[in-house]
Amino acid sequence: MQERFVKPDGDINVLSCSTTFELGVDVGELEAVFLRNVPPTAANYVQRAGRVGRRLSSTSLVVTFAQLRPHDRQAFERAEDWVAGNVPAPRIPARNERIVRRHVHSVAMSRFLRKIAGPDGSVWPRFAHEFFEAADGSSKWEGLPCDLLRRYLESREAELQDELKRIVPEELWSDLGIESWEWADRLASDDANKSPLALAEQQYRADVELFRQLEREASDSANYTAARRYQWVLRTIREAWLINLLASRGVLPKYGFPVDVVGLMTSHLDSTVARQLELERDLRIAVSEYAPGSAVVAAKQVWRSVGLRLLPSKGLPEREYWRCPGCNRLYTSPDMTGGDCPRCGGPVRGDRMVEPVYGFVAGQPNSSLGDDPPPRLYASRVLFHEIGGASEAQEPRKPLPALRGRTTVLGRYARNGWLAVVNDARGRGFRFCADCGAAHPGGSKKDESWKHRNPVSPRECSGKVEKVHLGHRFASDIAEFEFPHLDVEPRDESLRASVLAALLEGARRALKVRAGDINGLVYTSDSRNPVFVIYDEVPGGAGLAKEAFQRFEEVIREAIRVCECTCGEHSSCYGCLRSYRNQDAHEMLDRTLAREVLTSVLAG
Known part of the structure; x- marks a missing residue:
């Protein structure tokens, strides 16, 4: 079909295709593109519109049909801003300690598995129950693999440290404790508040015990259909792939590992x-x-x-x-x-x-x-x-010291949200x-x-x-910000949606990341105040929420600049609060209300 379109004498001159058409293929004679809706971002628009006019001998035409949706209507009304929109350059934080730490864990895990695999290299724990549950007489290993891993980390193998020094940037040695073995002590700890391995083990055992109890209760009441179902769920939990489980719990890196793909x-x-x-x-x-x-x-x-x-x-x-x-x-x-x-x-x-x-x-x-x-x-x-984790869950939100405005902001960062x-x-x-x-x-x-x-x-x-x-359910880094003394009803949907949109855009600009790298939500605290949450879209967290928490004053100032848009008062546009992802809230987004709340937390 594509060849019949490309050939000069081909009998096909129109193609109806998805956005992935021409991936790696140059159709230089393409002269016109019709988009049936407005792409999500300027980058998407450039990528799709850029398929035409690749030859100097041709004149290109791009027609975009704007549907009756908030996103499309906004682009139609301000088409010049959309076509000339800036595409931010990709950014990779050079000191992303969270990601590097998980790669350090993967190197240690790899060396450990090779040690216990045996001469043929085929005997290693594949499933969760083989790694976490008590070994019986038929065990292939001299002890429980999760305990053997802890002993291996405590042995402080010199070859492992040499390998880590070769691959970890030297400026991160101190943060991770490469020379002091702090990273290994933390991973080997039994404290679920410190060790993601201990937290994964704790959660696994809790799930296993829950469904074993449900199975027993169903059997005792002669509800054998339910008992069988709980038995199957238990089997699913116990036979989960170990690598997938550890990656989803933040022990191992998840970038490039599609463990939650179905x-x-x-x-x-x-x-x-x-x-x-x-x-x-x-x-x-x-x-x-x-x-x-x-x-x-x-x-x-x-x-x-x-x-x-x-x-x-x-x-x-x-x-x-x-x-x-x-x-x-x-x-x-x-x-x-x-x-x-x-x-x-x-x-x-x-x-x-x-x-x-x-x-x-x-x-x-x-x-x-x-x-x-x-x-x-x-x-x-x-x-x-x-x-997750008892100490993080019980840690109260504390006043952020950098902010001295009329409204106090209470903050908390958690790595297991x-x-x-x-x-x-x-x-x-x-x-x-x-x-x-x-x-x-x-x-x-x-x-x-x-x-x-x-x-x-x-x-x-x-x-x-x-x-x-x-x-x-999924885990990620989260940064929480509670506004306990607002002058308006804290459950007002317009306020919650507007402040959240401003904070997310402020964080995106302060951290210089794509909008898809972070996201947010609002929930109500025990004191019935709104809590604004910024979390990493990267499964397991990539350190962006932590950076937003550490640089919250800068995030606030950028968010205020976002709200100083030239669109009408008590409204919003794609230049300030509106985005492709919050289309369902476009009608309630109010940059004026968000600006009043955010300026109240700064001292002038």
């Missing part, structure tokens, strides 16, 4: 295209884009998700959760069992959350694309869950069969007797259908 399974369908197709997304995105009822376009066909993928004799991680709309917090069992919100006393809603760690299953494709875009059940906003993204199908939930994985959005009573087929095979399934939500 797919939309098509290999079970009877077609060559389906068997060769690979559709994958980060789990945080997949809970929306691949959720049952959603559809994607690939290989000229529409692929609709019809269920969650299950593996034989394994269950999906699940737990009860409660969400407080007033606090924007998420609570899970066993920390909470219902009732009112323990922070604000408001009503909370309890539901069951399933984490689709094995991905999703597609139904038979539809070759008719139609005029409308494929449906997607976008997830609700990210919710604050908790801070737990957040969650939940897709509740816009309040309807999903009907889900834990026996076969079939699912669809809906919440009516008649769905309880939903007759369905196994999404992977044509067999009818008689499994019980239950209502669930889809969710994914």
Whole structure:
């Protein structure tokens, strides 16, 4: 098809394609591009528009269709700013201690595994239970591997230190304690507040004990269906890939390691295209884009998700959760069992959350694309869950000393902030069969007797259908800022959204990073004040939230400059608070209100 388009005498002169068209291919004769919507950023626009006019002999034309959406309308009204927009250069912090520390851990882990692997190099702990659980008589190692790792770190092997000195920049030796072995002492510690390894072990053991207890209780009450489900979930937790678990807990680096990537399974369908197709997304995105009822376009066909993928004799991680709309917090069992919100006393809603760690299953494709875009059940906003580690969780927010304004700002940095993204199908939930994985959005009573087929095979399934939500918990660095003495209602949605947007843009400018590198949310503190959170979008954290916390005065000043835009008072635009990512809040963003709040924290 592409050759028929490129050839001078080709019979095709129009291509309808995705944004990835021409990746690495030069179609020099291309003269016109029509964009069916406004790209997210100026960089995206330049990349797409730059496909035309690559030959001096041609005149290029780029036409962009602005849809009736806040993002597109803003670009239409200020097209000259969009076309001439500056594209910030990529920035890699030279002293990113968090990332380098995890690479130091990976070097030590690699040397340790080679030592215990044996002569043939094939015997090493692959699964979580082989690493963390008590060894029995059939153990391949002389002790528990996690304890053996700690002993290895305490041995202070000279060859390991020499290797680290070769790869770690010398200016970071002191911060990491390369010569003093501080990094090794910290990693080998049993204190979960200091060691990410100890925290990972603590969380693993807690999950295992929780589902063992649930399995026992279900068996004792003769609820064998539930007992079997808990048994499968337990197996999923125990047989998690060790490298994936350690990477997701911040022990090992996650850059370039797609450990939270899941797919939309098509290999079970009877077609060559389906068997060769690979559709994958980060789990945080997949809970929306691949959720049952959603559809994607690939290989000229529409692929609709019809269920969650299950593996034989394994269950999906699940737990009860409660969400407080007033606090924007998420609570899970066993920390909470219902009732009112323990922070604000408001009503909370309890539901069951399933984490689709094995991905999703597609139904038979539809070759008719139609005029409308494929449906997607976008997830609700990210919710604050908790801070891992007892000492960090109990550490109070303290007044930031650099700020001497009328309003006190209380701050706290945590390296183990737990957040969650939940897709509740816009309040309807999903009907889900834990026996076969079939699912669809809906919440009516008649769905309880939903007759369905196994999404992977044509067999009818008689499994019980239950209502669930889809969710994914993830850890990241977070910086918290509480404003306890505001002159306006602290739960005012316009205030919360406007100040958060200003802080994120101020942090982006102060740190000179892309908008996609950091994100934020607002939740309510125990004192019922708004807490603004900046967190790293990089899984496990990349040190940007910590840098924003350390340079908060600079972030505030940049945020105030953002609010000194020339657009109308009590409004906003893409030059100040609006962005592609906060389109749902465009109508409530108020730069004047944000400026009043932010200027009150500085002394002149």
